[in-house]
Amino acid sequence: MAEIELRNVEKHFGLVHVIKNVNLTVKDKEFVVFLGPSGCGKTTTLRAIAGLEEIDSGDILLDGKPIQNLRAADRDIAFVFQNYALYPHFTVYENLAFPLRAVGTSKDQIDSIVKSVGQSLGILHLLKSRPSSLSGGDMQRVAIGRALVRRPKALLLDEPIGSLDAKLRETMRLELKRLHLENGSTSIYVTHDQVEAMSLADRIVVMHDGMLQQVGTPTEVYLHPANLFVAQFIGSPVMNISATKVSEANGNAQIELDSARFDLPLDLLGMLEQKKAAADLSLGVRPEGVLVSHNDQPGYRPVVAHIIQPFGGFDIVDLKVGEKTLRARTTSGFIGKAGDRVWARIDPAQAHFFDTKSGASLDIRLGE
Incomplete structure (x- = not known):
């Protein structure tokens, strides 16, 4: 897997300063959650790591090597979007196989990998189905599976279960935790939901106004908030x-x-x-x-x-x-x-x- 490091990363959208001198190291096999209100810069930071946004200055390193000037396709990082982004005319099998076919993987290898990932996600019985016949939870499993088949160095997830109902979100949180423990992938997960952050993260990165407010374990940010923003953002009801x-x-x-x-x-x-x-x-x-x-x-x-x-x-x-x-x-x-x-x-x-x-x-x- 991989270690991800951000050094003095800055990003502007016009006059809006979106990411302000962010410094962070995500350790190999660590599950880190970016937590903060809408507009705080967490998704932009995630997209910058993936190569979907260019940064104005600073460095993004993967296993010690700068990648900020590489195309997204050359970074060996998988990205799971909130809106699933599945091909509606493909079956589940074809959706899972697509990233492997794109890099010339053999048919036998594709079949083996797709079935292995399908089994770990509990969607083997859906391989012949199309996305239109799936529930929201199953579509999200397919979207995650499509990222996992590539065996990427890092997995980035942008509010992947935010559109699901409360019961299904609870189930998917357990699934995501299990998948991380089984695959050991370096993962960064973006959410504004503190329950997701507290239950999933090895460490939480609390963001506000483009800046890191506190980085720590769920216990640390809850029991020892670094400032008034963290104190009032973490916890329900609030402090x-x-x-x-x-x-x-x-x-x-x-x-x-x-x-x-x-x-x-x-x-x-x-x-x-x-x-x-x-x-x-x-x-x-x-x-x-x-x-x-x-x-x-x-x-x-x-x-x-x-x-x-x-x-x-x-x-x-x-x-x-x-x-x-x-x-x-x-x-x-x-x-x-x-x-x-x-x-x-x-x-x-x-x-x-x-x-x-x-x-x-x-x-x-x-x-x-």
Whole structure:
């Protein structure tokens, strides 16, 4: 397989700066997911690696060799599009065989490879069918199979299951994960769906406004977001973010959220001083980091349940804290109804602090 490296890659569309000094290494046999909102540059970056877009400056290397000046056909990289791009007048077999015939592969080899790939994708029984008779999931399997028959050095996938329904997307995620484990191909996958990214990726590349915001494992980007954008883009529901002030009171560090003050370990003050943190701070805490109790306990503050969203195994509850809302995750049915009074505190180990102006995480860890 192959290692892919991007060095100082830049790309403009007219006056629009689409890719801004991107530096990234995708390791051999790694599954990397580009994640970000529409228009962030992730698909353009993928197409540049494939040779479908020219870059303005920088280098794209495949196994250490620059390929930015090679034609797409000469890069030995396969690309799977969102819209399948199958030949409607060909059977499934002919669609799978086409890339092999184009490079002069023998008939016996074609037959062996097509059947092997068809078996791994579970579409052997469809080889005589035409695309018009296939379901969306089967068409996507054929599109992926057409890329795999070439045994490319790298496989690039541009939102390949984005148009499928939720149940089928779940099935295809498992199929893609299985195929990657079986084939060990170096893969880059583009999506705006964080569930796909979290479930598929060895590493996630979070992009925004043409720049890499953070590169890390799914656990790293979820538990330790590098900035406010990543903190609010990763996770569903999103992380609670609020401007805050920190002071000392009763042997604790107190953080202020509207009219309420929550206690955190006194160590926080020293950490903020060590980081030379500005006064303009933002607190971030995920819903599971907001601890809720039916009884008044040390460190807990009274709040009122506002909106309860049941999700089967758990509830997402909006808690009113003065004029602000703090979203918490509780066990199913833990709070009976909107308007109930409960008590809440913030888990120190799940509290994040950001410089509000720059958005950068202060990388403070409490309770670890």
